[in-house]
Amino acid sequence: MIESVSLHLVRGLPVINKGDSLADLIQSRFELLDGDLICIASTVVSKSEGRVRELSSYTPCERALAIAKNLGKDPRFVQAVLEESSEILLDRPFLLVVTRFGHVCVNAGIDQSNVPPGKILLLPENPSLSAEMIRRELNRDCPVIITDTCGRPFRFGVTGVAIGWSGLSPIRDWREATDIHGRKLEITLEAVADEIAGMANLLMGEAGDSTPAVVVRGLPRFDGGGSMFMPEEQDVIRAILSSK
């Protein structure tokens, strides 16, 4: 049973460049303990992996030109989104896609903030693999979550979510648990990685003085595997969008 949990900003991280070891930069600035969970913003993971691109390097296809015209966006930006996506769920009034690694988000998560003009920042190619690579470089045994900031249907505003994870199950399974009357629960699978990523995102902030790494201390181990991305055949809303 969890008693209390604390979240701590990792202070003093430099601007991240390709090839930087996020693991070393974090563990040299924060005294990690075994079992601490580290949340890292996808922006710095992308930068360390060299996922910055020149907008001018993209040549828009017909479809990108058509979508860009509709949205009033740069066709090269739309082309970049298409190249990072395995499926387009909506092409207006915004570009809602499934990324190649299975994450449903607007613009394939491509960021034009916090990179110089004329450049864009792609999400990591495989964020769970990124999380694993970082975790293996740590001197302590710490699960790692890669976070991104996303909107969602029905609710206002954006929240932090987990787009990659290593060393923890992103889902907590309550299927064997019972309520105070001894009956099986109706709610069975809890997206703990998203719950953690959201709170970490709140601490990170969005602005220029943001801090892209947060350490969470006091959580139990979440074991058992699983994914944050809903299997396509179970996603009723996605099926409705796809059939439009």
Place this chain on the structure above:
Amino acid sequence: MIESVSLHLVRGLPVINKGDSLADLIQSRFELLDGDLICIASTVVSKSEGRVRELSSYTPCERALAIAKNLGKDPRFVQAVLEESSEILLDRPFLLVVTRFGHVCVNAGIDQSNVPPGKILLLPENPSLSAEMIRRELNRDCPVIITDTCGRPFRFGVTGVAIGWSGLSPIRDWREATDIHGRKLEITLEAVADEIAGMANLLMGEAGDSTPAVVVRGLPRFDGGGSMFMPEEQDVIRAILSSK
């Protein structure tokens, strides 16, 4: 700037009955400080407000009978959902509705766990008013969030979300902020109340030994009003569901 934040379970709360003062039960068990934020599960708020109903008290209408047959559910349960809803977004393969207070969720959040057989637990009628009533009974100046657990499109599992709030703005506005290159941010409205509710939900747990109140210490004040529920005219996915 936030440095660190801690979350603490409020231990030893009894089973809640109609008329209980949640404020008193919490502040007698936890030494609150001004500025602590209190997250309370909607289940205990509902119980304190007497929102338990007998299933047998509902007489299903034609529509409830039809939906119930399709879903294989008790028609009286479906009737209860319809009575708590202002709009039905989907009636299969599950009942996705807008509650009378504006929250989009399955089954109008009506719970059959943690209440005796034959009974159901409705959500609070106006969770933000509930939050305000609780907050006014506190001896300290503490914002209050009422949480519920919900699924969401595209992502697997459920998370805690804020369905009521008092004493804080549920949205943090980054519209005046700039990135490290001095440009305005693309991401502007952050749903901080949901990010906090999610993490609190992780500490609360879902099972019979769950703890329905969590104190969050170390957050800045979030001011400025706003709502967690997306205005209908801005909700693209809802419009698609409504037009089906």
